Amino acid sequence: MSFSRRSSKWANAALVVTVSSKDFAALDLHGPLAGVEFQRMFERRAAAMGGGNFVVPVQTVTDFLDNKLSGTSVPSSSYRLGVKATNLHELFPSHITNSLQQSLLKFDKELPGFISSSALLHGVETRTSSPVQISRSADTYECTSLRGLYPIGEGAGYAGGIVSAAVDGMYSGFALAKSLGLFHGSIESILGKAQSAGVAKY
Known part of the structure; x- marks a missing residue:
């Protein structure tokens, strides 16, 4: 982990879990912006657990696996505003x-x-990908409500990281080339079968 030189004592990473509209409904969140409310709900909960002032709630990995509260003395963190x-x-x-x-x-x-x-x-961390997914055709990757628009990647709700966004862009590019008559083969024969994307990942 680094703020500039990649020379700090920390190595930071994120663990990502897929969530879907079923998760939203279970919390009585409905409608096209249910994912946004889902984000806000857990951001507020985390803020309250941290005690305010942007302090972040933390737990050691071993204590998380054992479901027990970490002691007041926890390892140092790269997060500068404090942990609890x-x-x-x-x-x-x-x-x-x-x-x-x-x-x-x-x-x-x-x-x-x-x-x-x-x-x-x-x-x-709730901002891995967009909580709102723009509808698109499964075959052409074109937006179902606006011709000529090809929603892809994280911002459109079809990926949860750099690699998955790049792969989604490749599928979209081949689909566009095919629709323009520039490619006549099977996308799957080159890239394999595309995985269906979840609404959002956190």
Whole structure:
């Protein structure tokens, strides 16, 4: 992690969980902006858990896996405005917490030592991709309500990161080339079958 020279003592990363309209409905959030309200709900909850003044609620990875409150003395953090030890199980719905726990365990199998009492989870990052998805044709990738517009990537609600946004752009580019008669093959024969995108990821 770095503010300039990539030479700090921290290595920062995000854990991402897919959420959908089912998650919104479970919290009685409906309509085209339900995803925005979903974001706001957890941002407010995290702000309250941190105690205000932009202090962030945190928990060590080992305590998060054991569902116990971290002590008042937690590892140092790259977050400059301050952290407060909390139980992040109180922040997320249980299925999101479970997904995060399973992800940590899987990471540790691939990268032994990933789970550590020195690792600190910060809550909550809600801006991985757009909470609103612009409708598009599954075949042409063209917007269903505005001809000539090709909504792609994170901002349009079709990706959750740099790589998935790049892949979505490739599919869209091939689809546009095909519609203009510049490409006559199968997109899948080159890139494989596209995965259906969720509404948003956090």
